Amino acid sequence: MIDADDLLSLVRNYNPKTNEALLRGAHAYAKRMHEGQKRHSGEPYFTHPVAVAAILTEQRLDDATIATALLHDTIEDTKGTYTEIETLFGHDVAELVDGVTKLTNLELSSRESKQAENFRKLLMAMSKDLRVILVKLADRLHNMRTIRHMVPEKQAKKAHETMDIYAPLAGRMGMQWMREELEDLSFRVLNPEARTSIMRRFVTLQKESGDVIPRITEDIETVLEKHGLKADVFGRAKKPFSIWRKMQEKDLAFSRLSDIYGFRVITGTEDDCYRILGAIHQRWRSVPGRFKDYISQPKSNGYRSIHTTVSGRDGKRVEVQIRTRQMHDVAESGVAAHWSYRDGVRVQNPFAVDPAKWLEGLTERFENAEDNDEFLEHVKLEMYSDQVFCFTPKGDVVKLPKGATPIDFAYSIHTRIGHSCVGAKVDGLRVPLWTRLKNGQSIEIITAEGQTPQATWIDIAVTGRAKAAIRRMLREEDRERYIKLGRELARVAFDQVGKKATDKALDTAARAIGLKDGAEMLARIGSAELSGRSVVARIYPELARQNADSEVEAVRAVIGLPPGAEIRRAQCCQPVPGERIVGITYAGRGPIVHAIDCGALAAFDATPERWIDLHWTDGRHAAVHNVTIDVTLSNTNGALGRICTLIGEQNANISDLHFIDRKPDFYRLLIDVDVRNAEHLHAVMMAVELDSDVASLQRFRDVERRP
Incomplete structure (x- = not known):
């Protein structure tokens, strides 16, 4: 102790x-x-x-x-x-x-x-x-x-x-x-096995080639002495985890891994740093793309150094970091250098960062996160990021994390620039928005009035700031679209019971549900969090009860069921009155009703004793038989609302909506519609298919869907 x-x-x-x-x-x-x-x-x-x-x-x-x-x-x-x-x-x-x-x-x-x-x-x-x-x-x-x-x-x-x-x-x-x-x-x-394996390979490498660190250190010292440059040179092998991570990232075996050795050259002045860089590059060939100048473009935590990788003795790649003593002190202590003492007084290191300013820079990007998952994403992106330095057309420097794209660059300048971005030029050449930016590139953002963020940008962007701004804008756009859609769905649901979806009725229903106003309720109906039927039930419970009674009548709509059994329609084929049907029995519960052409019936060919002959009752049926239709629709203003109106005009209720594929020009969705019979379903589908914005329409059937 x-x-x-x-x-x-x-x-x-x-x-x-x-x-x-x-x-x-x-x-x-x-x-x-x-x-x-x-x-x-x-x-x-x-x-x-x-x-x-x-x-x-x-x-x-x-x-x-x-x-x-x-x-x-x-x-x-x-x-x-x-x-x-x-x-x-x-x-x-x-x-x-x-x-x-x-x-x-x-x-x-x-x-x-x-x-x-x-x-x-x-x-x-x-x-x-x-x-x-x-x-x-x-x-x-x-x-x-x-x-x-x-x-x-x-x-x-x-x-x-x-x-x-x-x-x-x-x-x-x-x-x-x-x-x-x-x-x-x-x-x-x-991962002790992986670490032990790397340590063993290090030992084997040293046995085969000897300890190369003293030899390379001596080589660098000789070069510096030849040029009359004074500096201290230190070498070390990189940590096992650093080597393992590089092997994983580059998918390389240990034998193919280069630059597993790192060297630091610590000198007196900033000018000497660049002279030493020149001397090293004269003696050994530099590796393209492996040069970083953090002296002219320091990191936000005060780190300054020149990094270069060269092909040294025996062709081995080595990384060399060149810095002054003051830069080295900050490199070792980071933000802690602000409190460092030497000879009894606080060190006045010109490169030490003010902790308050550093922390403000770290946290300002997190403030717009609207939920915990988004905040944590921002934090981890910031914590793990290395930096690249890019330039605006005016020569201003923009710091971005490694892997950033023109979209990140646009949002780092201003949210308005990000929202209206339609393209980018890198060093004067037009590039896709998913291009990964590199150190020293000049970026010009091309904007257009009326442009809004695309959902795919979230996957392209890297910075938390850009992701948050995109999500926020998409939520606002989605909300407007959901309100419009919800209004149509509510109108159809109210029409089913002979009522009008007035603003007063909607606000009353919203308060009964516990929402602040009718707009919030419409947004939830449009996003399928609420159904129009449940809203109607809040303010017209008697009418809702009558609808429920008509659904009970549907239980008696099939002839041939065992005594006391209720109708249970298979979700794989969703049979409706007017279609030929058959029942499949199950031990301990009533039969499941399938359409006679359902693909799922093939699984029961070997057990004919489980089949029951069923048929629908004659006469008019209530519009309570749920069927899913698969619609591919043009992504144009008002298209989805118009489809909902068309379905409502056929006296069919939409009970649910589910988007399964969204693209900038088209999207595909599943619509659950309550219909009376096959003829009613045909009328609904015909009305929808005739709309010019509908690219394709079919009844959705999936043998994997079970009742």
Whole structure:
């Protein structure tokens, strides 16, 4: 266990002016509070908070954060209280400890909607003081380092939570080293066989070719010395999870994988960074498409560096990152660099990002999410995204996630530009809207008045902002269409009972159902959430009862059923009066009535004893026999409403609508219609088919549909 003197020594290495009394007091208080508690490993529990504090000293963080690390479990797991901590260690530390406690209580690995709700809370906690999440990340890192002592089920739960949330969050904050370690520790739990396999291949590779890292490091140092450039060169093999992910993404075997080694060149000035880049490219051939200049176009978390991949010794691809010392400090600490100390004073690093501005940039894209699933989608897109930098025709820079399309670019400029987008030019050439944008491209968006988003854009767009704007616009358009359709369906339903669907009647029915107004009710009828028949029943219950009585009469519409049996029509063929029918018996329940030409009857050829000869009664039947028709309709204004009117004019009721395929020019839907008999059905279908916007019409039959 790290004692107070050892911890203070770690802090003094970067902050000789540390508040020794504060840290000794926090160390002693936490040790006393956790006295007698054990970890899963059997070690004293206090080894954990002190290890978390030690991890944060590597980031050279301030005294309040180190004290919070020592105390972060006292409110949650001991008799310690917020008031006591505030009295002993001050308001700042007490607020930080309380924030970490609230984060600890969030179950971030639960079902999606709850996860999204808790992610909102996590971001709210971060917005108060980002140091809360720094302590929580260090806490999670130490827990993952010692996870082997937990039961397998809890290991898997923690590993999934870490991989899904904490690792990408660390990366988004610029703490790439922590992201890589968290991912690899989770990988060890979730897929130990794959990790072991990669480690074995590394060992085999080293036996065959030796340790290439010192040799390539020496090669780079020789080149720099030749050009009179001073810099420190560090090399390393990439983490097993990073290699495995690349193998999965590119579908490559380990033997075909390149650039599994990475090198960092740290120099004094920005000018030297570009000189070193030139020297390296003179010596080795660069790999096309693998150059990124994050110095001229830094990431939002302050990250600056030049990345290039070259074919080095023996043709091996190696990635080289070139940066200054100040850039490297931010690359290691990310947003945490804002609180870093050196020689007892806060480091004035020109590349450190203001945490408040960073968090505002992170969350502004989430504000328009209208439900939990949409919010969680936005968060994960932001957390996992790498960036590309594109230019407007005027030369302004637009930052987008990797894989973004012209649609994302259009919406990043303005929602109005996105909605009216009809095309795009990339570097002067017209390209499809699904084109993936690359670094440095110039994008021109072509717009047209009257254009609106297409449903297919949701699958093309990558950014949460674009997806949210598209969905919102489509919902508004759908609502208007559903209201128009619902009005037609309501009119037909009211006509069935001899009443008019006036605005007053609709508002009265809406209030009876518990909706705010008639428009909301019409929208729900149009989207098939409500039926016109159920609305009529709310305000004309006696008429609805008479209709129900006519449906009861339909039970007696078939002759040949066993005594007491009710008519049960097969949904595969939906027979109606006027069609030849047969019954199939089932043990323990009445027979099912099929049309004689139903394809499903072939399954009963070997059991003729189950067949019953049935036929419909003569005379007029009530319009209660539901039949599904399959309509392909032109996607033009008013077409669907006109079809509903045509069906109503034939005195047939529409009981349900279901869209099964939508395209910009046509859509296909299933309409459930209540008819009297085969002749009535024929009249309905004839009236619909004669409409010029109907491309095809047929009775829908499916042998997979069961009664």
